[in-house]
Amino acid sequence: MKLRLFAAIDVGSFELTCKIFEYSAKNGMKEVDSLRHRMDLGSETFAGGKLSKEKVNELCQVLNSFKTAMDGYRVDGYKAYGTSAIRETENTMILLDQVEQRTGIRIEVLSNSEQRFLNYKAIASKGEEFNRIIEKGTAILDIGGGSVQISLFDRDTLIATQNLRIGVLRLEERLRHLASNNSKYESLLDETVSTQLAVFKKMYLKDREIENLIVVDDYVSILMQKYEKEGSHTAHLDYDQFNEYLMLARYHSFADLSRKFGITEENMELIFVSSVIIRRCMKVMGATQLWSPGIVLCDGIGFEYGQKKGLLKEEHDFEQDIIACALNISKRYMGNKKRSETLERIALNIFDHMKKIHGLGKRERLLLTLATILHDCGKYISMSNLGECSYNIILSTEIIGLSHVEREIVANVVRYNHQRFGYYEEVAQNATLDRGEYMTIAKLTAILKVANALDRSHKQKFKDIQVALKENTLLITVSTDEDITLEQGLLGGRADFFEEVYSIRPKIKQKRTIGR
Secondary structure (H helix, E strand, O other): OOOEEEEEEEEOOOEEEEEEEEEEOOOEEEEEEEEEEEOOOHHHHHHHOOOOHHHHHHHHHHHHHHHHHHHHHOOOEEEEEEOHHHHOOOOHHHHHHHHHHHHOOOEEEOOHHHHHHHHHHHHHOOOHHHHHHOOOOEEEEEEOOOOEEEEEEEOOEEEEEEEEOOOHHHHHHHHHHHOOOHHHHHHHHHHHHHHHHHHHHHHHHOOOOOOEEEEEOOOHHHHHHHHOOOOOOOEEEEHHHHHHHHHHHHOOOHHHHHHHHOOOHHHHHHHHHHHHHHHHHHHHHOOOEEEEOOOOHHHHHHHHHHHHOOOOOOOOOHHHHHHHHHHHHHHHOOOOHHHHHHHHHHHHHHHHOOHHHHOOOHHHHHHHHHHHHOOOHHHHOOOOOHHHHHHHHHHHOOOOOOOHHHHHHHHHHHHHHHOOOOOHHHHHOOOOOOHHHHHHHHHHHHHHHHHHHOOOOOOOOOOEEEEEEEOOEEEEEEEOOOOOHHHHHHHHHHHHHHHHHHOOEEEEEEEOOOOO
16 A cells, blocks of 8 residues: 555644654554644733734744645645634634635634544544553543643543633733742642632532543643653653652742753743643542653544544544433433433434435434434423523533534534424524535434424334335334324424425334234
C-alpha cells in the first residue's frame, strides 16, 4: 500500500501546532514531523472578543510556514481546526475568510464537544493502556485555554461529560493581577475552581468512585514528561508525586522554576494554573493516580483521518459512548427506558427497510437512535409543552461526539415528534441548518412519528414487528393478540406526514398468535 501523508493543524488558544503523519499497513499512524509556534490567541479573544491586526498577521505568517512544510512533504490531505480562541471571536466568519484568502488554508471551527471527542479518540488510540485504566473508575480531565471538560467512565463506557469555563488562559487573565505572590495566586485559583467543581460533584459524582484521572492539556503534560519512564511516551504519577511541584511552586518564583525545569517562564505560569485545577479535581473525586498520555489535538485529528480513510482499525466503540451519554441524559430527566427501547426497535426497523428510499447512512441511523432515547426528556419540565422542552434540553446539553448541527437535528426530530412539523423557513430561522440537514430532520421525524403511533398506549403490545415495502405502501405487520384499535386510529395523522415526505403510505396489519 502506498504511504499516505496527512497534515493536522491545531489553531489553539495558546499555541499553533502542525503535525505530519504517515500511514502504513505495518506501522499504522506514525508522526514524522511536528511544528509548534507559541502564540496566545486566547487572552485577546476572552478579554475583548476579537483578535488584533497584529495577531491576525502573525497567525497568517505561521500558517504560511505550515503550508510550506506541507508542500515540502507533498501531503495527501490536511485538516485545520480552530478551537475556543477562534470559536469565541465576535467576527469569526470575517476572520476565517481573511485567513483563507491570505494563506490558502481553510480553518474549520470545532464545537466544544467535537474538540473533546477528538482528544478522547487520541487517548483511546493508546489501546491496551487506555483499556486497562478505564476498567476502574476513571475521569478524563481535558484542560484548554478557555474551558475544562470532565468526562466520566463507568465500566469501560463514557457515561457523562460536562464543560466548565475554568480554562487556563481564562483564569490567568481573570485572577493574576489580584495576587501578590504564588501562594496567594494558588489560593485564588483554588477557590474559583472549587466553586464549579462542587456543583459538578453534586450533579454527577454522587457515590461514584474515581481512582484514575487522565489529563490532556498543553501545560502540565510538558512537566509530567519529566517523570516518564525511559522508552515510554506517557507519564504516571500518584497524588503525592504530583503535589511536590505545587509545594515547590508555592515558595519560588516562576523564573526560578523555569530554570529548574528547563521550561520557559511564560509556560511555567500556565503549568501552575493547570496544576491547581488538576489537584483540586483529584481531591474532589478522590482520585489517587494520574496519567498523562502525552497527546494533543493534532493526534486526534490524525487518528480520525486514518479511521475515515480505513487506514486504522477502530478498537474502541465510540458510537456506544455517544449512546451511553444519551442514556445518562434520559435517566437524569426520568425518561421511560422501556418505551425508548420499543421506539428504537420499531424506528430502526423502519429505517433499515427504507435505505433505498431515504438515502441516509450510518450516522443518521445513530441520530435516530438518540432521538428515540431522548424522545420524552422534556416531560421532566412540562407534560403539556413536551416538544419545546425536549428541544431545549437536548440543545443545551452536550453530547460528546456530536457536532452542534447534529445535536440540532436530534433536538428538532424529538420536538416535531410531539408537535406540528415546522417547514424550512420556520426551522432555519433560529438554527444553522442547510437544506440537506433540514431534509434529514424531516425524514427522521416521519419515521419517529410512525414508531410513536405504534406504541401510543405505552404498553409495548407487539411481540414482533415486520416491515416490508410494497409499491406505495409501507406494510408494518405486528404480531399481537391485544386490541390495537388505538394504534390504528392514531396512525392516520402521522401517516399523512410520512406520506408527504416519502410518497409512501404506512399501514398496520395485525397478525394474531392465538392457536399458532
